[in-house]
Structures are given as C-alpha cells and as structure tokens.
Amino acid sequence: MGLTIYDIAREAGVSASTVSRVINSRPGIRKSTRERVERILRESNFSVSEAARGLVNQTSRMIGILVSDIRNQHHIEGAYMIEQHFMQKGFCSLILNAGESDESKASYIRILASRRVNAAVLVGSAFQNDSVRRAIEAYMPDTPVIFQNGEFSLPNVSSAVADEVHGTAEAFSYLFDSGRRHIAYMNSNDTPSNRKKLDGYLKAAAEHGMEALVAVSEDSPERSAEATAALIAAHPETDAIIYAIDLLAVSGSRAILDMGLRIPDDIALIGTDNSPFSMLSNPRLSTIDTKLRELSTACSEMLEKAIADPQYNEHVVVTPSLVLRETT
Amino acid sequence: MGLTIYDIAREAGVSASTVSRVINSRPGIRKSTRERVERILRESNFSVSEAARGLVNQTSRMIGILVSDIRNQHHIEGAYMIEQHFMQKGFCSLILNAGESDESKASYIRILASRRVNAAVLVGSAFQNDSVRRAIEAYMPDTPVIFQNGEFSLPNVSSAVADEVHGTAEAFSYLFDSGRRHIAYMNSNDTPSNRKKLDGYLKAAAEHGMEALVAVSEDSPERSAEATAALIAAHPETDAIIYAIDLLAVSGSRAILDMGLRIPDDIALIGTDNSPFSMLSNPRLSTIDTKLRELSTACSEMLEKAIADPQYNEHVVVTPSLVLRETT
DNA sequence: CTGAAAGCGCTTACAG
DNA sequence: CTGAAAGCGCTTACAG
Numbered sequence: 001m002g003l004t005i006y007d008i009a010r011e012a013g014v015s016a017s018t019v020s021r022v023i024n025s026r027p028g029i030r031k032s033t034r035e036r037v038e039r040i041l042r043e044s045n046f047s048v049s050e051a052a053r054g055l056v057n058q059t060s061r062m063i064g065i066l067v068s069d070i071r072n073q074h075h076i077e078g079a080y081m082i083e084q085h086f087m088q089k090g091f092c093s094l095i096l097n098a099g100e101s102d103e104s105k106a107s108y109i110r111i112l113a114s115r116r117v118n119a120a121v122l123v124g125s126a127f128q129n130d131s132v133r134r135a136i137e138a139y140m141p142d143t144p145v146i147f148q149n150g151e152f153s154l155p156n157v158s159s160a161v162a163d164e165v166h167g168t169a170e171a172f173s174y175l176f177d178s179g180r181r182h183i184a185y186m187n188s189n190d191t192p193s194n195r196k197k198l199d200g201y202l203k204a205a206a207e208h209g210m211e212a213l214v215a216v217s218e219d220s221p222e223r224s225a226e227a228t229a230a231l232i233a234a235h236p237e238t239d240a241i242i243y244a245i246d247l248l249a250v251s252g253s254r255a256i257l258d259m260g261l262r263i264p265d266d267i268a269l270i271g272t273d274n275s276p277f278s279m280l281s282n283p284r285l286s287t288i289d290t291k292l293r294e295l296s297t298a299c300s301e302m303l304e305k306a307i308a309d310p311q312y313n314e315h316v317v318v319t320p321s322l323v324l325r326e327t328t
Numbered sequence: 329m330g331l332t333i334y335d336i337a338r339e340a341g342v343s344a345s346t347v348s349r350v351i352n353s354r355p356g357i358r359k360s361t362r363e364r365v366e367r368i369l370r371e372s373n374f375s376v377s378e379a380a381r382g383l384v385n386q387t388s389r390m391i392g393i394l395v396s397d398i399r400n401q402h403h404i405e406g407a408y409m410i411e412q413h414f415m416q417k418g419f420c421s422l423i424l425n426a427g428e429s430d431e432s433k434a435s436y437i438r439i440l441a442s443r444r445v446n447a448a449v450l451v452g453s454a455f456q457n458d459s460v461r462r463a464i465e466a467y468m469p470d471t472p473v474i475f476q477n478g479e480f481s482l483p484n485v486s487s488a489v490a491d492e493v494h495g496t497a498e499a500f501s502y503l504f505d506s507g508r509r510h511i512a513y514m515n516s517n518d519t520p521s522n523r524k525k526l527d528g529y530l531k532a533a534a535e536h537g538m539e540a541l542v543a544v545s546e547d548s549p550e551r552s553a554e555a556t557a558a559l560i561a562a563h564p565e566t567d568a569i570i571y572a573i574d575l576l577a578v579s580g581s582r583a584i585l586d587m588g589l590r591i592p593d594d595i596a597l598i599g600t601d602n603s604p605f606s607m608l609s610n611p612r613l614s615t616i617d618t619k620l621r622e623l624s625t626a627c628s629e630m631l632e633k634a635i636a637d638p639q640y641n642e643h644v645v646v647t648p649s650l651v652l653r654e655t656t
Numbered sequence: 657c658t659g660a661a662a663g664c665g666c667t668t669a670c671a672g
Numbered sequence: 673c674t675g676a677a678a679g680c681g682c683t684t685a686c687a688g
Contacts, residue, residue, distance in 0.1 A: 004665055015675045020667055030673055045466040047441045051379045051388060052665035055680045060379060070423070071408050073401065080399050083425050092443060095398075095423040097411050113375045115420060138373040221608060250608050257610070280549060280578050282585070282610040332681055343659045348683055358657055380681035383664045 003046050011044070012037045023048055054116075061091050063303070064112035064120040066098040066105065066127065074273060075123045078148050078296040082121060085300050091118065102131040109135035112143075119143060119307050121299060125150040125161075125193035144306030148299045149193055151315060158306060160298040160316045164193060164272075167288040167320030168200030169207075171242050171270045174322055176208050180240040180268055184213040184231060186224070186252065188244045197244050197272060213238070221251035228252035229259060232267070239267055242288075246271035250281040253327060269327035283326035291318045331374050339372070340365045351376055382444075389419050391631070392440035392448040394426040394433065394455065402601060403451045406476050406624040410449060413628050419446065430459040437463035440471075447471060447635050449627060453478040453489075453521035472634030476627045477521055479643060486634060488626040488644045492521060492600075495616040495648030496528030497535075499570050499598045502650055504536050508568040508596055512541040512559060514552070514580065516572045525572050525600060541566070549579035556580035557587060560595070567595055570616075574599035578609040581655060597655035611654035619646045 005019040012019065014033060021029055022037040040046075054060045063086055067075045083093040094115060098108040105127055112120050120143060122132070128150035136145060136154060144156055151159035168185075175183050185201040188194055198214065205212040213235060217227035224247070232238055243249035249271030256267055263269060263283055271278050274289035298316050306312045333347040340347065342361060349357055350365040368374075382388045391414055395403045411421040422443060426436040433455055440448050448471060450460070456478035464473060464482060472484055479487035496513075503511050513529040516522055526542065533540040541563060545555035552575070560566055571577035577599030584595055591597060591611055599606050602617035626644050634640045 005667095006665085016665090017667080017675055018673090021674090024667080026668095028673060033673080047438060047467055049383075049444060049665055050442045051382050051444060052680090053667075054379050055377075055383060055665080055682090056667045058680070069408070070398075070411065071401070071404055073399070076399055076404060080397070080425065083398065083423075087424065087439075092422050092439065093424065094420050095411075096415065096421065097408065110375060111415075111420065114378045116377060116379060139375055221604075247608075254608075254610055277605075277608065280575075280582075280605060281608070282582055334681080344682080345659055345684080346657090349658090352683080354684095356657060361657080377681055380664090381683075383666090383681080384683045386664070 003044055005046075005048075008037065008040055008044065008046055012040050059118060060116045062115060062117045063091050063093050064115065064117035065093055065095045065123065066108050066112070066120065067095065067123045068098050068100060068105070068126055070095060070097055072124075073275060074292065077292055078121070078123045078299055081296045081300045082303060085304070098127070100126075102129040105129070106131035106135035110139050113139035117143065119146065119303055121146045121148065121303060122150065123148045124191075125196075126191045128152070128192045142310065144303070144310060144312065146299050146303045146306060148295055155313060156310075158302045158312065158314045160295050160302065160318065162193075162290045162295060162318050162320055164196040164290060164320065165200035165203065167272070167290060167322075168197045168242060169204040170320070170322055171288050172201055172204035172208070174324075175240045175242070175268055175270065175328070176204075176210070178268070178328065181210065182213070182235070182237045183210065183240040183242065184215060184235065184238050186227060186231070186241055186243045186248055187214055187216045188219050188248060194244050201242060217248055219245065219248070221247060224248035225251045225255035228255045232256065232259065232261070241267060241269055243269070243271045246273045246275040246278045246285060246287055249285055249287070249327075250277050253281065253283065253285065264327050270322075274323050278323075278325070286325045286328040287323050288320050289323050290320045294318050331372055333374075333376075336365065336368055336372065336374055340368050387446060388444045390422055390443060390445045391419050392422045392424065392443065392445035393451065394424055394436050394440070394448065395451045396426050396428060396433070396454055398423060398425055400452075401603060402620065405620055406449070406451045406627055409624045409628045410631060414631070426455070428454075430457040433457070434459035434463035438467050441467035445471065447474065447631055449474045449476065449631060450478065451476045452519075453524075454519045456480070456520045470638065472631070472638060472640065474627050474631045474634060476623055483641060484638075486630045486640065486642045488623050488630065488646065490521075490618045490623060490646050490648055492524040492618060492648065493528040493531065495600070495618060495650075496525045496570060497532040498648070498650055499616050500529055500532035500536070502652075503568045503570070503596055503598065503656070504532075504538070506596070506656065509538065510541070510563070510565045511538065511568040511570065512543060512563065512566050514555060514559070514569055514571045514576055515542055515544045516547050516576060522572050529570060545576055547573065547576070549575060552576035553579045553583035556583045560584065560587065560589070569595060569597055571597070571599045574601045574603040574606045574613060574615055577613055577615070577655075578605050581609065581611065581613065592655050598650075602651050606651075606653070614653045614656040615651050616648050617651050618648045622646050 098105045147159040215231045217224040271287040278285035278287045426433045475487040545552040599615040606613035606615045
C-alpha cells in the first residue's frame with residue numbers, strides 16, 4: 001500500500017493529529033468526525049506502521065525469543081506459550097535460531113538489541129556461557145531478560161530452572177531400590193543442563209556405594225542405538241540405563257530389543273524430559289519429568305512482570321519427578 | 329543504553345551524517361575519522377535502531393511466518409529453514425501462531441501488514457480459506473507471499489504444494505498389489521490437505537473396484553488408539569489401514585498390538601508424512617513421504633526470489649513417494 | 657571528505 | 673473539539 005495518516009487526513013478533511021487520535025481511540029473527538037475518519041480508515045484498508053509508532057513511543061512491542069534450534073520440541077514449548085500469551089497484548093515475537101556456538105548465541109543478543117525488543121527470553125541452558133553474559137551486559141543491560149533453565153547473576157536477568165541433579169538422583173535411587181546393581185548413564189552433548197543431570201547420577205552412585213558407568217551419545221537416534229549396543233557389549237552385566245534425553249532412550253530401547261534382550265526384565269530404562277516420544281514408544285518409556293510445562297509457564301509469568309516492572313528480578317526452581325511406565 | 333548517533337557524533341567531534349556513513353561502511357570518509365568513529369562506536373557498545381533505519385529505508389527487513397501452531401513439528405521445519413537462511417541476510421523472522429480459526433489466521437495477516445514485513449510465508453494448507461485470501465487482498469496486495477502446501481490465485485502469492493492425491497492413491501495401490509482387500513482409511517481434521525489425501529484414497533478404491541471404509545480421528549494419540557480399536561471391532565475383516573498422519577498411525581499400531589493382532593501379518597499400516605515418529609516407532613512405520621523437506625526448500629528459494637523481484641510468481645508441485653518399513 | 661537540512665510515518669504537548 | 677509544530681533515530685541528496 002503506502003497510505004499514511006496524511007492521506008487519510010486529506011481524504012477526511014481533517015489533520016493528521018485527528019486521524020492519529022481516532023486510530024488510538026483518544027477521547028475528545030466529535031462523534032461525527034470520528035465516524036467519518038473511521039469509515040475512511042476502514043474503506044481504504046489502512047494499517048498503521050508499527051515501526052513509526054514504535055519510534056515515537058520508544059517501544060517496539062516485540063519480544064525476542066532465542067532458541068538454539070526451533071525444531072527442538074523441547075525448546076519450542078516455551079516459545080509457544082510466550083508467543084500465545086503476548087500476542088493478545090499486542091506484542092510480536094521474534095523467534096530466532098541462535099545456533100550452537102557461544103559466539104553465535106551472543107551475536108543474537110546484539111540483533112535483539114538493535115531491534116529494541118521490550119524483553120528477551122533465552123530458552124535452554126546452553127545460553128549459560130560467558131559470551132552471552134558479556135553480550136547482555138554490553139548490549140542489553142537494561143532490557144529485562146528471562147532465562148529458561150539457566151541463570152546469570154545480572155540485575156536484569158530472571159530465571160526458572162529445573163533441579164536436574166535431584167531428578168536424576170531420584171531415578172537412580174528408584175532403580176537401586178528395585179534391585180538393579182549395574183546402573184549405567186548415557187549422557188549427551190555437554191551443556192550445563194546435561195552436566196547437572198550427570199552430577200545427579202554420579203552423586204547418587206557414590207551415595208549408594210556403586211561404581212559409575214558413563215557412556216556418551218550424540219543427540220541423534222542412530223548414534224544412541226550404536227552407543228547403547230556398544231555399552232551393553234562392553235558391560236553385559238548392565239541391568240539399567242538412565243538416559244539424559246528421552247529420544248536417546250527410545251532408540252536405545254529398540255537397539256536393546258534387537259539384541260534379543262528383554263525390557264525391563266533384563267535391562268530397565270529411564271529417559272529424561274517426559275517428551276511425547278516417551279509416551280508413544282513401545283514399550284512406553286519411564287522418564288524423569290523435568291516439568292517443562294511448569295518452567296515455561298513460570299517464564300511466561302516472569303516475563304509479564306518484568307515488562308511491567310523493569311526492576312523485577314526473580315529466580316525460581318522447579319523440582320522434577322519420576323514417571324513410571326513400561327521400561328522399569 | 330539509549331545512545332543515538334548524535335551522542336556518538338558529539339563524542340567524536342563529527343556530524344551525525346558522518347557517523348551514519350561509518351556505520352553503513354559508505355566510501356569517502358578520511359581514514360582517521362573513520363577509525364575514531366569506529367572506536368567510539370565500539371567502546372560505547374552502540375547499536376543502531378533498526379526501526380528508525382527501516383523507517384527511512386522503507387523496509388523492515390523482517391519476514392512474517394504464519395503457522396497455526398508452532399509446536400507442530402511438521403510445520404516448524406519450514407519456519408526453521410527460512411529463519412536460518414534469511415537471518416544471514418539480515419532479516420529477522422516474525423514467527424507467529426496464527427491459531428485454528430479462519431478469522432484468527434486472517435487477523436494475523438493484518439498484524440504482519442502493520443509490521444510492514446518484506447514478505448510473508450503461510451505454512452500449512454489450513455490457510456487456504458476465504459478469510460485469509462480477503463485479508464491478503466486488502467492488507468498485503470503488494471507484499472510477496474509464499475504459501476507452503478496451499479495456494480491462492482493471487483498475483484503476489486506463490487506456492488509449493490505436495491500432490492497428496494497421488495501419494496495416498498499410490499499407497500492404496502501398493503497395499504492392493506500385496507493382496508490386501510479390506511483397506512480402510514483413518515482421516516483426521518478437515519483441512520484442504522487432508523481432503524486431498526482422502527480424495528486419493530477414494531479415487532484409488534474406486535479404481536480398484538473396492539469398497540471404501542473411512543473412519544475419522546481427532547489429531548491426538550489417544551483419540552487415534554480409540555478410533556482404530558473401534559474401526560477394527562466394527563470391521564474385523566480390515567487387513568490394512570492408511571492413516572492421514574503418522575502420529576495417528578503410531579498410536580493406532582499400539583492399539584492393534586494391544587488387541588493381540590499382528591503387524592503386518594494381520595493388518596498392514598501406512599502413515600503419512602515420514603515424520604520422526606515413523607522411524608522411531610516399534611514396529612517402524614511404513615509411510616507416505618510428502619516431501620516436507622523439498623517443500624520447505626522450495627519455499628525458501630521462492631521467498632528469496634520474491635524478495636528480489638516483487639513481480640515473481642510461481643507454483644511448484646512436489647510428488648510424494650512411498651517409504652516401506654516394518655508395517656507393510 | 658564533511659555537514660546542515662529534509663524527510664521516513666507516526667504521536668503528543670501546546671495553543672486556540 | 674481540532675490543528676500546527678516538534679520530535680522519535682536514522683539516511684541521503686545537496687552543497688561546499
């Protein structure tokens with residue numbers, strides 16, 4: 001199009017100020033004037049430029065949401081809730097794939113800064129690194145930031161994190177109490193979150209006086225099937241495996257069945273995240289529910305408070321729980 | 329923050345014009361001046377306002393991506409590719425949940441218009457309705473629109489669609505040729521895409537002189553398990569089922585196994601979409617690959633051309649293929 | 657090589 | 673109840 005309020009003003013025989021007041025439902029406009037302007041606005045399919053509006057109002061009415069990869073189901077849930085909730089309040093969400101490297105993530109902080117977002121949300125513990133921290137200090141020191149499952153001790157950064165150490169330790173104890181004595185752990189990529197899960201496993205193993213056995217798989221079904229088979233081949237006494245991620249446990253379970261072993265009779269399995277995969281797998285996967293929903297809700301609520309009050313700062317912790325299905 | 333180029337100009341003892349030229353790497357600036365300005369820009373963590381810049385340049389450098397629900401794996405793939413690709417070119421993606429109803433989807437067209445996006449992408453056939461069409465005609469008649477898996481015969485709307493009629497018909501023929509004679513179809517929500525799949529089934533059934541048997545399930549694992557069990561109870565002669573969506577087939581397969589039937593011996597199953605679920609399920613699901621990747625790539629390429637040339641208009645068709653695994 | 661001025665499309669005191 | 677003017681933070685002819 002390209003219509004401006006001046007075009008509408010001319011058409012209606014009024015000034016741009018009046019058109020602006022009608023658009024923004026300001027009081028003190030004669031009814032007949034208002035109706036005439038409204039009609040012309042409607043008939044010409046006029047649409048105000050949010051950019052121009054934002055420039056004078058000093059607000060973009062945009063929220064920046066950073067996720068390392070939006071295809072990751074686990075991370076998109078938080079973005080969904082926020083987008084849904086804030087759209088109704090007139091905010092648009094800039095949902096960006098911030099990439100894998102620390103530097104790439106940090107550069108996205110700059111991008112959000114230049115778009116002058118009203119607030120930023122970081123989804124996933126992988127944002128917890130020095131590059132990102134420095135970028136926030138340099139480029140968005142006064143913009144509210146909500147960190148989902150990670151934290152920075154910065155005055156403008158609030159956070160909601162899952163107590164993953166506890167979650168994994170509880171899973172270990174459950175397996176131990178059911179009589180398992182060779183409980184292995186299948187880790188994935190090195191992220192702050194996965195480090196906490198691993199800590200929980202190591203801590204629990206030590207507390208129960210058991211030897212720890214840790215294997216690592218990349219975050220793909222194929223790699224996990226291979227890593228699981230290798231683990232069992234090298235340690236045939238293994239009678240339980242805790243996986244850092246549900247998806248790895250699901251394809252791991254398939255590898256175990258293909259080896260002719262029974263689940264849970266020969267080997268018990270516990271995944272992490274209570275993802276859709278865990279419910280749909282066959283056998284249905286027991287898993288550590290890291291309370292993604294609660295975490296997302298908390299972030300959405302914190303975001304709302306932070307936008308209302310720039311001084312807002314809070315740190316909440318959510319406790320995981322065990323969901324038992326058919327693999328234990 | 330709140331620094332403007334005037335603050336930088338004062339600090340550097342130059343005019344705002346010069347600062348702007350340095351920021352935009354314009355030629356014809358004395359080296360020493362450029363370096364001084366650059367240093368001050370860096371030291372003060374200056375970040376240009378993209379909104380102000382966009383206002384004078386008459387471009388937002390934003391792309392609007394509409395998806396009815398971003399949690400839907402199937403739809404987010406396209407958004408991912410586009411975001412990845414255009415971010416490098418300096419475009420930000422406004423990824424929005426456009427909701428289920430036609431009116432809600434149409435209202436998001438208005439939102440994108442007021443943000444003055446350089447182009448819009450509609451992901452999913454559900455956008456193919458009159459409300460959306462009228463909103464495009466009214467509010468973005470000149471903005472390039474790329475429609476993934478749907479189309480409008482509008483000069484500014486290009487499209488890439490999968491030939492789903494063919495895909496489902498081919499699945500039917502395969503089952504028929506393997507000796508199945510009671511091939512049922514499990515449909516899902518009524519969308520243009522699902523209508524095409526159903527058409528393919530009905531057409532193929534008629535061509536093979538077979539009776540059609542169509543059941544419907546809502547788009548949830550629980551509903552599909554129930555619908556599948558009900559279908560088999562009512563029609564025990566059923567020896568094959570084609571599902572409109574992989575996810576429904578996966579939970580359907582579980583329901584069939586729970587009834588004591590064998591897959592594929594008693595009942596063969598074919599899903600649709602070649603989603604991650606199909607590969608991870610047990611037994612692994614045979615499926616109609618609707619070439620989501622190809623569709624997304626095509627849309628991304630079309631988007632690039634459309635941004636470069638506003639006159640661009642193209643309609644591409646992608647042909648699905650059958651992926652055979654363990655359920656046939 | 658550099659700066660003053662106008663303008664992008666709005667909103668909001670201020671004046672009447 | 674309404675309008676003229678200034679200003680939000682930039683960029684870009686134009687002039688020198």
